[in-house]
Amino acid sequence: MKGLVFGKYIPIDSIIHKLDPRGKLIGLILMIIAVFIPKSWWAFLVIGLLVLLALILAKVGIKMIVQSFKPMIFMMLFLLVINSLTVKTGDVLFTIASVQVYSDAVFNTLFVIVRLMLMISITTLLTATTKPLDLTLGIEWLLKPLELFKFPTHEVAMMVSIALRFIPTIIEETMRIMDAQKSRGVDFENGSISSKIVSILSLIVPLFSVAFERAYELADAMEARGYVPGAKRTRYHILKFKYYDYIFIFICLATMVFSILTRIYL
Amino acid sequence: MSISFKSLSHIYNKDMPYAHKALDNINLDIKEGSITAIIGETGSGKSTLVEHLNALLLPDEGSLEILDYNIVANQKQKFLKPLRKDVGLVFQFSEYQLFEETVIKDVIFGPLNFGFSQQEAINKSIEALKLVEIDEKYFNVSPLELSGGQKRRVAIAGILACDPKIIVLDEPTAGLDPAGSKQIIDLFVSLNKTLNKTIIIVSHDNEMVYNYCDDTVVLSHGKVVYHGSTLDLFSDQKLIEEFHLLLPQIVQFKNELTENGFKISKEARTIEDIVGEVIKQVKK
Numbered sequence: 258m259k260g261l262v263f264g265k266y267i268p269i270d271s272i273i274h275k276l277d278p279r280g281k282l283i284g285l286i287l288m289i290i291a292v293f294i295p296k297s298w299w300a301f302l303v304i305g306l307l308v309l310l311a312l313i314l315a316k317v318g319i320k321m322i323v324q325s326f327k328p329m330i331f332m333m334l335f336l337l338v339i340n341s342l343t344v345k346t347g348d349v350l351f352t353i354a355s356v357q358v359y360s361d362a363v364f365n366t367l368f369v370i371v372r373l374m375l376m377i378s379i380t381t382l383l384t385a386t387t388k389p390l391d392l393t394l395g396i397e398w399l400l401k402p403l404e405l406f407k408f409p410t411h412e413v414a415m416m417v418s419i420a421l422r423f424i425p426t427i428i429e430e431t432m433r434i435m436d437a438q439k440s441r442g443v444d445f446e447n448g449s450i451s452s453k454i455v456s457i458l459s460l461i462v463p464l465f466s467v468a469f470e471r472a473y474e475l476a477d478a479m480e481a482r483g484y485v486p487g488a489k490r491t492r493y494h495i496l497k498f499k500y501y502d503y504i505f506i507f508i509c510l511a512t513m514v515f516s517i518l519t520r521i522y523l
Numbered sequence: 524m525s526i527s528f529k530s531l532s533h534i535y536n537k538d539m540p541y542a543h544k545a546l547d548n549i550n551l552d553i554k555e556g557s558i559t560a561i562i563g564e565t566g567s568g569k570s571t572l573v574e575h576l577n578a579l580l581l582p583d584e585g586s587l588e589i590l591d592y593n594i595v596a597n598q599k600q601k602f603l604k605p606l607r608k609d610v611g612l613v614f615q616f617s618e619y620q621l622f623e624e625t626v627i628k629d630v631i632f633g634p635l636n637f638g639f640s641q642q643e644a645i646n647k648s649i650e651a652l653k654l655v656e657i658d659e660k661y662f663n664v665s666p667l668e669l670s671g672g673q674k675r676r677v678a679i680a681g682i683l684a685c686d687p688k689i690i691v692l693d694e695p696t697a698g699l700d701p702a703g704s705k706q707i708i709d710l711f712v713s714l715n716k717t718l719n720k721t722i723i724i725v726s727h728d729n730e731m732v733y734n735y736c737d738d739t740v741v742l743s744h745g746k747v748v749y750h751g752s753t754l755d756l757f758s759d760q761k762l763i764e765e766f767h768l769l770l771p772q773i774v775q776f777k778n779e780l781t782e783n784g785f786k787i788s789k790e791a792r793t794i795e796d797i798v799g800e801v802i803k804q805v806k807k
Contacts, residue, residue, distance in 0.1 A: 269540055318540055430619075436579045437620040440612040441681060442604060442636025459632070462622035466667060 266388055272501070273315035273386045278395035280502040285383050287509040291516040292375045300519040301371050307512060308378050317385045325381050326374060333373075337366045393418035394496060412486055419475070427468065434463045526553040526576070526689070526721070531585035531596075533571055545571040547745040548585070553738070558715050558722045560732040560753065563742035564767075569725045570615075572742065573691050576723070577610040578603050590688060608637040611687030615694040618674035621666040626657065626677050629666050633685045644684070651684040652677070655710060672703035679707065683714075689721040690714065696728060704728075708735055733757055733771040734792060741766050758789050773797070 276284075291304055312319060340362040347361035384392070397414035404410050435445060443456045533546040545568045553559050561569050574580040575587055578594055586595040592606045600606075614620065623629035627648060634644035652662065655676035661669065666677050675695075682690070690711065696704035712735050714720045726732055732739060732753060739756050741749035748766065749756060756762055757774050770778075777787045777797060785804055791797045 267540060316540065320538070321540075433614065434620060436574065437612075437614045437617065439579060440577055440607055440614070441620070441633035441685070442607060444604070444636075459620075459622050463619050467619055 265385065267317050267321075267385045269316055271314060271316045271386065273311060273382070275501075276386075276505055277496055277498055277502040278387050278391040279398050279496060280498060280506050281383055281387055282392075282395045282399055283506055284509040285379060287506075287513045288379050289376060291509075291513040292372050292379070294513075295516040295519045295523075296368070297519045297523040299523065300516045301375070303515065304375060304512060305371075307508070308375060308382070311382055312378065315382060315386050317382070321385070322378050322381055325377055329373060329377070333366070333370050336369060337363075340366045389421035389424075390418055393421060394494075398496070409487070411490065423471070426471070427464070430467055431460065431464060434460055434467075525555050525588075526590075526723075527551070527588045528572075528575075529586045529588070531575065531582045531587055533568075533575070533580060534583045535571075537583065545745050546575075549745075549747055551740065551747050551750060553721070553723065553740075555721050556715070556719050557737045558712065558724065558735060559738045559740060560736035561723065561725045561740045561742060562727070562729070562732060562768075567742040568745040569742055570693055571745075573612065573693055573723065573725055576689070576691050577607045577612050579612070604637065608685050609687055610689045610691060611682040611685055613679055613682050613690065613692045613695055615697055617678035617682075617695075618671065620678055620681070621674060624665060625663045626652070626666050626669070627662040629677065630681045630684050633681050637685055647686060648680070648684040651680040654683060654714075655680045656706065672699055672706075675699065675703070676707070679710075687720070689723065691723045691725075693725045694727065695724065696726075696731065704731070729757075729769050730771045730773070733773060754789050754792075 288304070288308075291300075295301065295304075312322060341356060341358045344362035344365055345357075345359055347359045347364070349357045350360050350363060351358055387395075393414050396417065397410055400408065400410040400413065438456065438459045439445070441459075443459055444452075445456050445460075448456070528549045528551040531546060531549045532544060535543045535545050549572065561572060563569050571580060575582060575594070576589060578600055581600065582594065582596040584596050586593060588594075589606070590609055592602055592609075594600060594606075621629050623632060627645070630648040630652060631641075631644040634647050635641070639647065649662075657673065657676055657680065661673070666674060669677065679695070692711065695707055695711070699707070708731055711722050711724070715722050724732075724736060736753050738751065739749070739753040740747060741756070743766070749762060757768070757771065762768075763770065773792070773794065776794075777791065780787050780797070780801065785801055787797055787800055791800055
């Protein structure tokens with residue numbers, strides 16, 4: 258669980274942390290479009306540099322981002338093998354065990370890999386610099402137009418924010434129960450399959466009972482504080498766009514336009 | 524054979540932008556056969572310290588000698604299981620670790636993991652359940668149907684059944700009523716007296732610490748700031764102020780008696796001790 262970087266908020270102070278979550282969400286959407294459109298290395302170079310700049314500004318550390326790539330290595334290798342076997346255009350680069358590897362196969366794979374790496378960097382950047390609760394506020398705001406169709410935006414946002422809020426709690430609880438069972442001689446890493454099943458059971462059963470207990474307690478607490486689903490609610494923190502949010506969105510928009518233009522003209 | 528921390532440090536989230544040194548160069552010897560309390564403010568490193576005792580956490584610097592085991596920073600440890608058998612750790616809110624269908628099945632879970640034979644495990648478990656005063660009629664009931672205090676005692680029985688030499692308790696009485704708390708503390712005091720088990724208790728409850736613990740360790744910001752006799756600690760006004768300790772009622776009472784001209788010895792721990800001494804002085 259210690260290697261779990263993806264989706265973790267890093268509580269430090271930086272310009273990127275200060276940006277409005279709604280702006281960051283819009284930025285995320287624009288940048289993802291920008292990453293998936295182009296077919297030229299120039300566009301990737303520009304996007305890559307921008308992402309790198311944002312990473313440096315956010316002070317989250319390049320090491321952390323590199324760590325979040327690790328789970329992808331297997332997928333990348335798999336992709337390379339499949340592409341090498343199926344794509345047969347371009348020049349023959351080399352031959353392994355009577356399979357001819359064409360240049361397009363390698364380039365296609367590289368494209369996909371670069372896109373994925375950029376996308377992971379961007380999303381990790383968002384989650385690392387935005388508090389989960391701010392993120393749900395942003396999502397709620399973005400979903401606002403759906404209210405026209407009677408979509409319960411507030412309730413959905415509340416559910417999402419409760420779910421997000423309890424992820425760290427549940428992880429903490431999991432670690433604690435794991436520690437308690439380790440003290441009773443459970444070995445979560447080694448052992449036969451049957452003993453592994455028992456060790457997992459010794460974790461899951463208490464976890465479920467704790468989760469249910471917490472859910473009841475939370476429901477009681479919300480009711481005690483007068484929460485009524487669907488009621489009109491006001492907010493203590495009101496999100497406000499500042500000049501730097503507009504600059505940020507403008508940069509993201511410009512990047513997207515640039516990458517569309519490279520697709521058309523390059 | 525004792526417990527001895529040697530320049531031990533532990534750092535959480537090492538290599539992350541928000542790394543935090545939870546234990547800072549701890550040097551500490553805990554006497555075998557003693558009841559030692561570990562106190563300190565929230566976040567002072569108490570839980571981190573006790574989790575080293577059965578290698579749930581490993582030191583980042585320094586080492587820890589415990590019984591015949593030696594845990595050194597940055598070395599692969601091979602004796603985790605025997606160590607965890609010998610050092611029983613009772614967690615805060617330990618009732619959450621119960622998972623089996625019946626009480627007895629849950630208690631034999633630990634001993635079986637540590638390689639006891641089925642019969643031995645059952646014998647040890649029945650013994651442990653008797654120690655924590657769980658009635659035989661509950662043995663085949665689901666642990667989830669018991670009351671909070673009973674669950675806690677079953678969880679403790681699950682540790683005792685493994686027959687540990689050292690028992691570590693992290694806030695064993697948190698969330699229990701006074702009667703339930705006393706029952707649990709009395710149990711550990713008697714285990715200490717009759718079977719000479721070393722008991723280490725992390726606690727916020729200075730009343731309990733004062734009444735039962737021979738020695739006290741005070742932690743502050745990951746450092747040991749006091750280690751010595753509990754009686755000495757609570758009779759030293761300067762230390763009490765320095766560590767912002769909440770005075771146990773007994774000590775307050777003793778202080779008031781002293782102010783009013785009675786001479787109460789430092790060793791007087793319980794209300795009976797104090798009354799005895801007062802009676803003697805009045806009779807003179």
